[in-house]
Amino acid sequence: MQLNRLVAFHKTMGDPTRIRIVYLLSKGPLHGQAIAGKLGLTPPTITHHLHKLRDINLVYTRREKNTVYYYLNEKIILHQAVTLEKIISQKEELEEMEQDYAYRKKVLDAFIQTDGKLKSIPAQRKKKLIIFEHMVKGLKKGVKYEEKEINEYIKNFHDDFATIRREFITNQYMYRENGIYEVNPPEMWAKIE
Amino acid sequence: MQLNRLVAFHKTMGDPTRIRIVYLLSKGPLHGQAIAGKLGLTPPTITHHLHKLRDINLVYTRREKNTVYYYLNEKIILHQAVTLEKIISQKEELEEMEQDYAYRKKVLDAFIQTDGKLKSIPAQRKKKLIIFEHMVKGLKKGVKYEEKEINEYIKNFHDDFATIRREFITNQYMYRENGIYEVNPPEMWAKIE
DNA sequence: TATCTAATTAGATATATATCTAATTTTATA
């Protein structure tokens, strides 16, 4: 079982309006306005929630004339609802549990000396990105840096600042405009598989 | 089944760190620092999550010397995890679904005229609070009102502004200091059963 | 094609919350 799927499922069900919608749909399909009416909310709000429910595959739609009917995909609930139970009774394994952090730590320990400098730049992409993330975390968000400043910062880790600076850009850790650098938000960073 | 409990359970499980903690504890009790270490987070963060897990009765603690061990309350998971499943397969009823809104609407329709004025102040506490909530929603949050302004506002609904103004205070819809009034945040409002 | 209805998107606002550092509290023990 994947951690992400499980979290997404529970997060989605962790809202009273969405539970209400699921409950309504469990009695049969309804269209948007009907749901809005029954719950005393506006159509945009219902759209918002239905998007989330669709993201986890919990509802699907069918169009009739001008009206979109929403159907509950009961199988998903029946399946997901008991996943947690299986996990804690050791009937199922969860990926990415300790592993994630433990692995990062191993990589950081392997490539970073006690003085904070890199022993080398990892050749494996996955490891390299872990190192880069670590380095970028030392920069302030929202601050505009000169290229010279970035170079100086990187030199604290490794002499080949030019290569690393370039990698920061290509892997979207940073953003550059007219020679000014700024840290990107984490969701833009290259994905570590 | 109560809506609130169900939502709280899923909301709590809708976070990767908490799922990780639950997973770790499913293999046996651990103390705070151990959890923090395994997940690469600081003790305060772990405390934060353990509070949430304790709120829904999912973990309990036992002290040994200086160290607090956290135990998983498996029963709760085994029970809650399948609740949703039961609900959608109609094996269990959910309170407060449509009911909630429908009932409010009925009360509002019953006591408020088309011009927005109250026909009367409901005698039943439950209904009265619904009316008060409705009235208070017309006031701005964070704005300081003179008593005179409040009176004027209430007169839009009913002549007996003094009684209603007093009820706003006793039921915690508003807060008064030195004759200045301000709307309280909704979580302080009197609870409608 | 013009018009109606349902749905969605865009954008704003308010609230919640995950995480951290620093400070404080609690308990054990030398």
Added chain:
DNA sequence: TATAAAATTAGATATATATCTAATTAGATA
């Protein structure tokens, strides 16, 4: 009683998100 270790609390920051109104899109039909 003084010190050390573990936990918690306080406070700050950043991000996410539930809801609304207004504007737009999509589809149906006269």
